[in-house]
Amino acid sequence: MTLDxxxxxRSLWRERVSSYTxxxxxxxxxxxxxxxxxxxxxxxxxxxxxxxxAPWFAPYHPRALxxxxxxxxxxxxxxxxxxxxxxxxxxxxxxxxxxxxxxxxASAFAVAIGTAIGLLSGYYRGLLDSVLMRITDLFITLPVxxxxxxxxxxxxxxxxxxxxxIAITGWTGTARMVRSQxxxxxxxxxxxxxxxxxxxxxxxxxxxxxPNVFPLVFANAIIGIVDAILAxxxxxxxxxxxxxxxSWGMILHYANEAGALATGRWWFIIPPGICIMLVTIGFAFxxxxxxxxxNPRLRKRRW
Amino acid sequence: MGFKEYVGKRVLQGIITVMLAITLNFIxxxxxxxxxxxxxxxxxxMKPETRIALIAKFGLDKPLLEQFVxxxxxxxxxxxxxSFVEIGRPVVExxxxxxxxxxxILMGSSMFLAFALGIIAGVIAAWKHGTKVDxxxxxxxxxxxxxxxxxxxxxxxLVFSYYISVFPIAGTVTPGVVxxxxxxxxxxxxxxxxxPMITLAVSFFGGYFLFMRDTILDVFTEDxxxxxxxxxxxxxxxxxxxxxxxxxxxxxxxxxxxxTFLISGATMTETVFSWDGLGRLIYDSVRDADYxxxxxxxxxxxxxxxxxxxxxxxxxxxxxxxxxxxxx
Amino acid sequence: xxxLEVRDLSTHYFTLQGPVEAVDGVSFTVDAGQTxxxxxxxxxxxxxxxxxxxxxxxxxxxxxxxQIILDGEDLVKKGESELKKVRWKKISMVFQGAMNAxxxxxxxxxxxxxxxxxxxGLKKPEAWKRVRxxxxxxxxxxxxxxxxxxxxxxxxxxxxxxxxxxxxxxxLVISDEPITALDVIVQNQILNLMKNLQKKLNLSQILIxxxxxVIAETSDKVGIMYAGKLVEYADxxxxxxxxxxxxxxxxIGAYPSIVGEKRTLNFIPGAPPNLISPPKxxxxxxxxxxxxxxxxxxxxxxxxxxxxxxxxxxxxxxLRTIPSLEGR
Numbered sequence: 010m011t012l013d014x015x016x017x018x019r020s021l022w023r024e025r026v027s028s029y030t031x032x033x034x035x036x037x038x039x040x041x042x043x044x045x046x047x048x049x050x051x052x053x054x055x056x057x058x059x060x061x062x063a064p065w066f067a068p069y070h071p072r073a074l075x076x077x078x079x080x081x082x083x084x085x086x087x088x089x090x091x092x093x094x095x096x097x098x099x100x101x102x103x104x105x106x107x108x109x110x111x112x113x114x115a116s117a118f119a120v121a122i123g124t125a126i127g128l129l130s131g132y133y134r135g136l137l138d139s140v141l142m143r144i145t146d147l148f149i150t151l152p153v154x155x156x157x158x159x160x161x162x163x164x165x166x167x168x169x170x171x172x173x174x175i176a177i178t179g180w181t182g183t184a185r186m187v188r189s190q191x192x193x194x195x196x197x198x199x200x201x202x203x204x205x206x207x208x209x210x211x212x213x214x215x216x217x218x219x220p221n222v223f224p225l226v227f228a229n230a231i232i233g234i235v236d237a238i239l240a241x242x243x244x245x246x247x248x249x250x251x252x253x254x255x256s257w258g259m260i261l262h263y264a265n266e267a268g269a270l271a272t273g274r275w276w277f278i279i280p281p282g283i284c285i286m287l288v289t290i291g292f293a294f295x296x297x298x299x300x301x302x303x304n305p306r307l308r309k310r311r312w
Numbered sequence: 313m314g315f316k317e318y319v320g321k322r323v324l325q326g327i328i329t330v331m332l333a334i335t336l337n338f339i340x341x342x343x344x345x346x347x348x349x350x351x352x353x354x355x356x357x358m359k360p361e362t363r364i365a366l367i368a369k370f371g372l373d374k375p376l377l378e379q380f381v382x383x384x385x386x387x388x389x390x391x392x393x394x395s396f397v398e399i400g401r402p403v404v405e406x407x408x409x410x411x412x413x414x415x416x417i418l419m420g421s422s423m424f425l426a427f428a429l430g431i432i433a434g435v436i437a438a439w440k441h442g443t444k445v446d447x448x449x450x451x452x453x454x455x456x457x458x459x460x461x462x463x464x465x466x467x468x469x470l471v472f473s474y475y476i477s478v479f480p481i482a483g484t485v486t487p488g489v490v491x492x493x494x495x496x497x498x499x500x501x502x503x504x505x506x507x508p509m510i511t512l513a514v515s516f517f518g519g520y521f522l523f524m525r526d527t528i529l530d531v532f533t534e535d536x537x538x539x540x541x542x543x544x545x546x547x548x549x550x551x552x553x554x555x556x557x558x559x560x561x562x563x564x565x566x567x568x569x570x571x572t573f574l575i576s577g578a579t580m581t582e583t584v585f586s587w588d589g590l591g592r593l594i595y596d597s598v599r600d601a602d603y604x605x606x607x608x609x610x611x612x613x614x615x616x617x618x619x620x621x622x623x624x625x626x627x628x629x630x631x632x633x634x635x636x637x638x639x640x
Numbered sequence: 641x642x643x644l645e646v647r648d649l650s651t652h653y654f655t656l657q658g659p660v661e662a663v664d665g666v667s668f669t670v671d672a673g674q675t676x677x678x679x680x681x682x683x684x685x686x687x688x689x690x691x692x693x694x695x696x697x698x699x700x701x702x703x704x705x706x707q708i709i710l711d712g713e714d715l716v717k718k719g720e721s722e723l724k725k726v727r728w729k730k731i732s733m734v735f736q737g738a739m740n741a742x743x744x745x746x747x748x749x750x751x752x753x754x755x756x757x758x759x760x761g762l763k764k765p766e767a768w769k770r771v772r773x774x775x776x777x778x779x780x781x782x783x784x785x786x787x788x789x790x791x792x793x794x795x796x797x798x799x800x801x802x803x804x805x806x807x808x809x810x811x812l813v814i815s816d817e818p819i820t821a822l823d824v825i826v827q828n829q830i831l832n833l834m835k836n837l838q839k840k841l842n843l844s845q846i847l848i849x850x851x852x853x854v855i856a857e858t859s860d861k862v863g864i865m866y867a868g869k870l871v872e873y874a875d876x877x878x879x880x881x882x883x884x885x886x887x888x889x890x891x892i893g894a895y896p897s898i899v900g901e902k903r904t905l906n907f908i909p910g911a912p913p914n915l916i917s918p919p920k921x922x923x924x925x926x927x928x929x930x931x932x933x934x935x936x937x938x939x940x941x942x943x944x945x946x947x948x949x950x951x952x953x954x955x956x957x958x959l960r961t962i963p964s965l966e967g968r
Contacts, residue, residue, distance in 0.1 A: 045450075045451070045454075143325075143328065143329070143332075146325065146329055147329050147332045147333065147336075149569055149572075149621075150329055150333070150569075150572070150614065150617045150618045150621055151333070151336075151572065151614065151617075153572045153573070153575070153576055154572070154575055154576035154579050154594070156610065160340075235457075235458060239458075239460055242460050242463075243460065243461070243462065243576065243580055246460070246462050246580065246583075247579070247580065247583065247595055247598065248595070248598060248599055249598065258460075261460075261462070261463060261466070264466075265462075265466070265583070265584065270466060270469050270470060270473070270474060270481070271474070271481060273470070273474050273475070275470060278463075278466050278467070278470060279467070279470075281463075282459075282460065282463035282464075282466070282467065285459075285460050285463065286455075286458055286459050286460070286463070289458035289459075290454065290455055290458045292458075293454045293455075293457060293458045294454060297450070297454060534740060535735065535737065535740035535741045536740060536741055536742055536743040536744070538696065538735070538741070539735060539741045539742065539743075540743070541696055542694055542696055542727060542728070542732070542733050542735075543727060543728045543732075543754075543755045543804075544723070544724040544725065544726070544727030544728045544729070544755070544758075544759065545724075545754065545755065545758060546724070546758065549754065549758070553746070553754075554743050554746070557743075557745050557746065558743070558744070558745055561745075631745070632744075632745060633744070633745060633747075633788040633790070634744060634745075634788070634790050
């Protein structure tokens with residue numbers, strides 16, 4: 010490259026970056042106005058912080074047996090102990106990492122798979138489309154829970170498998186949405202123009218279609234995090250979680266198995282559930298506000 | 313395309329999907345690490361004679377392709393293998409019995425409740441969008457959506473069963489009681505069903521509510537809604553006749569797909585409340601590694617979901633006059 | 641004898657970018673059995689005038705001032721429930737693009753019958769009898785009363801809309817671009833139909849359109865709107881033979897004539913202004929070929945320059961000397 014072209018492409022790059030930052034700043038000004046959105050974001054940020062600082066704030070190691078089992082809340086054990094004598098408060102703090110990790114990773118994978126399939130399906134159409142759509146239909150009508158249970162039972166109980174399993178069962182919604190968006194965007198004049206001057210398919214898909222699909226997908230991804238976290242806690246509750254991880258769902262599983270309900274051991278039951286709820290509410294509120302902003306009903310207001 | 317062609321096409325799609333599910337079922341249980349016959353007979357609890365008979369029946373010592381054919385043959389003659397846990401009892405018997413009925417009753421009534429409340433609330437919230445009523449309903453829905461089903465059940469039990477004795481702690485019917493007649497049985501069942509039903513209904517209400525509200529708001533932007541307003545019709549007519557009829561179409565097709573979530577929800581609820589249904593059966597089978605039963609349930613649910621989705625789509629097509637081209 | 645009097649109507653829309661002054665100080669009268677044609681470019685506020693009269697503004701629109709007198713009562717002061725009584729019974733509307741103005745999932749006869757049932761207190765068989773009579777009025781086959789909107793062609797749907805608008809035999813019908821979305825030949829048919837019906841039923845009409853040729857064919861009185869303001873108002877003959885406002889002249893000049901010499905079409909350069917911040921002074925001055933300094937500073941007064949001929953322009957008297965378009 011000559012010096013000229015080097016300088017131009019660098020300034021173009023700078024321009025693009027600054028336009029992105031400007032857009033993000035504008036977006037944030039609007040987002041700040043939504044009370045629900047701010048509550049959501051605060052909760053999410055709060056839990057992310059907890060996840061990071063857990064090792065310093067947790068009085069005990071979550072897997073260590075540090076007390077007599079089934080202790081109610083005391084000064085030494087703020088939230089009591091579980092059925093083998095681990096400190097529940099520490100487990101809760103460390104459990105944040107598990108939930109967030111599973112939620113973010115599983116949702117990210119699911120969205121990636123779904124977007125890829127939807128994009129390819131909608132762009133190329135024809136036989137590929139039919140095949141991919143049949144597979145999507147299959148996965149939609151798959152009874153999720155039994156399938157997850159079976160896979161988890163077969164593949165073994167570890168956290169990686171859980172993430173994979175949740176991702177495999179969760180991409181269908183995104184796929185459908187991306188596909189229908191791709192179909193409509195493909196017909197737009199600028200896409201036709203790009204193709205007519207010989208742009209490669211991958212270029213068209215990545216540079217033209219993907220950016221337009223992104224807002225819809227992003228809001229969906231966040232709700233996907235909610236579903237993933239709920240799925241993980243559900244799986245753990247049913248006994249398929251990873252026993253080596255202090256997952257909130259696992260705590261509830263042990264609570265159920267140990268008959269905490271019948272014996273009124275509320276400290277075993279209520280706190281983990283509240284944690285799950287707060288994290289998911291955080292993401293749910295954020296997703297809702299995001300959706301309101303990114304996908305507004307700009308069409309004529311008749312009402 | 314005419315209605316009949318549409319139905320035909322959908323049914324065909326459904327059959328293909330079911331075939332795929334059946335094949336998937338077959339494959340999954342044969343690729344287990346170790347002895348591929350594990351899934352059907354590889355359990356020490358099984359009697360040797362039964363094992364031999366099953367190996368013969370399912371061709372478990374034969375090549376995979378032959379196995380698949382035998383599998384299909386057995387499937388269509390209602391032979392799904394034998395449970396590990398209830399030694400020797402055919403899987404078909406276990407699944408298609410009392411448990412299925414219990415699950416259907418619970419799932420059916422909860423879904424109906426959640427759906428009915430959800431759509432009415434959704435319509436009203438959309439009508440009053442932006443007001444406090446609307447916003448609080450949205451918050452309520454998001455919160456209940458975020459709540460883990462099983463935890464909510466546990467909470468209910470903790471408060472209303474342990475602390476205050478309103479609901480029974482577990483079970484489908486009071487254990488050890490012999491009922492004099494059907495009515496007594498039914499009321500006992502219903503009494504035990506209230507808590508799990510509330511749990512499921514509250515869990516699902518949120519999703520239906522939000523979707524209905526969104527759909528109705530979309531409908532509101534249509535021209536024909538302005539016409540309805542211009543005609544000076546009563547609010548009830550505008551909302552429930554003009555708006556809702558159009559909004560129900562996407563809702564119905566959503567229902568078909570939603571069934572899978574209902575099944576997961578039911579599983580967790582049944583586990584928490586010890587409700588004797590298929591959901592609990594799944595839980596127990598996983599815990600006890602009763603693979604034949606699991607296979608059977610998986611298959612049955614796949615077929616159930618495909619059928620439900622099919623019915624939903626066909627109902628949609630029937631209700632929407634644009635699709636239902638006059639077969640007259 | 642006036643049916644409807646609009647005095648100094650002002651309507652604003654409140655948007656995120658600020659208030660849009662969509663209608664500003666518009667006044668006109670509609671007499672019994674007469675047609676008032678309201679003309680102007682897209683976005684000049686004509687539809688907003690119609691919506692204001694019917695009370696059908698969206699939630700971000702509000703009538704800021706003025707009166708709308710129907711039967712001695714001011715509609716602006718009425719609440720929603722009172723307005724509902726007026727709608728369709730005294731004033732009805734024919735919308736543009738009947739494709740979407742009819743509810744797709746309800747059959748057409750039902751959409752007409754429902755308003756008869758609700759407003760006229762007739763029983764079902766009588767209501768449907770009237771539906772069939774209305775069908776005949778608009779020259780549709782009565783066997784098709786139970787058909788759905790998508791089963792009709794565009795022109796037929798417009799006839800349906802007209803039939804529906806006449807359902808309660810209102811005094812005044814507002815037609816908003818009733819034929820714009822149709823083929824030219826169908827346009828003519830519908831226009832003739834409307835003229836005949838008006839004579840037959842002694843209806844008054846407000847006809848809103850951007851198409852001056854339609855106005856010329858149908859209207860008794862004409863109002864020309866620009867950027868939310870009424871710039872000229874007179875009977876049809878005066879408007880076309882002796883237009884006093886530069887905008888009116890330009891509009892008429894933009895239409896080709898099939899008689900006379902060929903000439904290049906005149907067009908009006910520029911675009912209509914942004915109504916959030918309209919231009920100071922006369923709103924047309926940025927595009928007016930005769931604009932002078934004062935036009936950009938002061939808004940022209942709306943004065944009666946000839947008998948029953950109102951104009952809002954600073955230079956009416958000077959411009960009168962410019963050759964008019966006699967013989968058009």
